[in-house]
Structure formats: C-alpha cells, structure tokens
Amino acid sequence: MPAxxxxxxxxxxxxxxxxxxxxxxxxxxxxxxxEQAMRAGWSWPAVAEALGVTRQAVHKxxxxxxxxxxxxxxxxx
Amino acid sequence: xxxxxHYINAIMKQGxxxxxxxxxxxxxxxxxxxxLASHEGTAAHAVLSSVGxxxxxxxxxxxxxxxxxxxxxxxxxxxxxLPKPSRDPERRPGVGASARLALERGYATATGKKDLRPAxxxxxxxxxxxxxxxxxxxxxxxxxxxxxxRAQRTLATERW
Numbered sequence: 001m002p003a004x005x006x007x008x009x010x011x012x013x014x015x016x017x018x019x020x021x022x023x024x025x026x027x028x029x030x031x032x033x034x035e036q037a038m039r040a041g042w043s044w045p046a047v048a049e050a051l052g053v054t055r056q057a058v059h060k061x062x063x064x065x066x067x068x069x070x071x072x073x074x075x076x077x
Numbered sequence: 078x079x080x081x082x083h084y085i086n087a088i089m090k091q092g093x094x095x096x097x098x099x100x101x102x103x104x105x106x107x108x109x110x111x112x113l114a115s116h117e118g119t120a121a122h123a124v125l126s127s128v129g130x131x132x133x134x135x136x137x138x139x140x141x142x143x144x145x146x147x148x149x150x151x152x153x154x155x156x157x158x159l160p161k162p163s164r165d166p167e168r169r170p171g172v173g174a175s176a177r178l179a180l181e182r183g184y185a186t187a188t189g190k191k192d193l194r195p196a197x198x199x200x201x202x203x204x205x206x207x208x209x210x211x212x213x214x215x216x217x218x219x220x221x222x223x224x225x226x227r228a229q230r231t232l233a234t235e236r237w
Binding site for chain 1: 100101142143146147149150152154157159160161162163164165166167168207209212
C-alpha cells in the first residue's frame with residue numbers, strides 16, 4: 001500500500017488502540033516465526049540477528065515454550 | 078476465606094488462563110471480562126447474559142476489536158496466515174495494568190469488603206471509556222452505560 005493510502009487515525013483513541021494492536025500482532029508474528037525458524041533448523045544466534053536482538057534475549061523469551069513443544073534446538077549455526 | 082475471596086481467586090485464575098491462551102504476557106481487563114462471563118450463578122453473569130454477552134460473544138467482540146484497531150493503521154489481520162505458536166505450559170501471566178485498574182475501580186464501587194460482590198467487579202471492568210473493553214463493546218453494539226446501570230440495579234436487589 002503506498003504511503004499516501006495508509007489511513008491515519010485522526011482520533012487519538014483509535015491511534016493508541018492501533019499501536020497496542022500492532023504490538024500484539026508483532027508478538028504473535030514473532031512467536032510463530034521463531035518457532036518456524038527453529039523447527040527449520042535455524043540457530044539461536046541466527047534468529048537473534050534476524051530479529052535485531054541479543055541471543056540471550058531471544059533465548060530467554062522463547063526457549064521454554066519450544067523445549068516444551070519438543071522442538072530440537074540448535075545452539076550454533 | 079470468604080465467598081468473595083474464593084470468587085476473586087477463581088476470576089483471576091480464569092483470567093490468567095484466558096491470557097495464556099491469548100499468548101498475552103499479562104492478564105488484562107478484557108481477560109477478566111471473559112472470566113466474569115464464564116462463572117454462572119452471579120448477578121454479574123446474569124447482567125452480561127441479559128444483553129447476550131456470554132463468553133463466546135465477548136471473545137468474538139474482542140477479536141473484532143483487534144481487527145478494527147489494526148485497520149486503523151492500515152493493517153489487515155487476514156493478510157497474516159499465522160501458524161498457532163506453541164505455548165510454555167509453565168508460564169504464569171502476570172496482572173496487567175488494565176486488570177489492576179479494573180479491580181481497583183471495582184473495589185471502589187463497594188462500600189467495604191463485606192459489601193463486595195461479583196457485580197462490583199463487573200462495574201470495575203466496565204467503568205472506563207478507554208481501552209479494549211469499551212471499544213469491543215461499542216463495536217458489538219452494546220451500550221456500556223446501560224450495562225453499568227443494569228449492574229448497579231442488581232446490587233440493590235441481589236445478594237450475589
């Protein structure tokens with residue numbers, strides 16, 4: 001969508017709700033994408049680099065649920 | 078523990094389960110609303126039912142609010158075909174800011190701990206014009222003011 005076609009919420013309540021919803025959608029996409037990548041054999045450093053965060057941060061946020069789901073985790077590339 | 082303590086514990090537990098299911102880090106006010114609608118035998122449940130708000134209707138309204146809010150930034154949820162991510166079975170959601178506010182507002186509507194009943198908690202969740210709950214109710218065509226008036230009326234007549 002071209003930039004001039006993106007609707008701009010004029011009401012602050014709509015704009016704030018959009019920000020909250022986008023944050024939630026970003027979290028959902030991250031959860032799904034990290035799991036997809038780790039199931040496909042990506043390493044923690046590669047996933048962290050792709051997300052632009054530290055390896056420690058991505059490991060802390062996602063490792064428990066992936067281990068619980070039985071995903072085989074690779075430490076290194 | 079008193080009956081209201083048991084009830085609040087049950088609502089917090091159910092709210093946390095709703096947050097877990099959502100993948101939300103914290104229990105928020107809309108998770109408490111889902112929990113209030115899930116517990117039968119209270120005036121709060123009866124008030125919600127009287128306008129057709131059972132758990133599923135609220136879930137549908139919340140999903141609609143999410144899609145609507147995303148559309149305010151030009152994003153369509155339908156564009157994302159996300160696989161459902163695995164959840165950490167051990168994760169315990171915290172209590173989020175909106176849930177804390179709802180509880181505080183609910184307690185404030187009662188004249189004391191002995192007076193506190195489920196309908197006070199419902200009033201606490203409803204008593205704001207800002208955030209996910211009022212937006213979801215408005216999109217579902219529910220008159221929040223009328224809902225609050227119904228809850229107020231039950232407090233005068235119902236013991237639980």
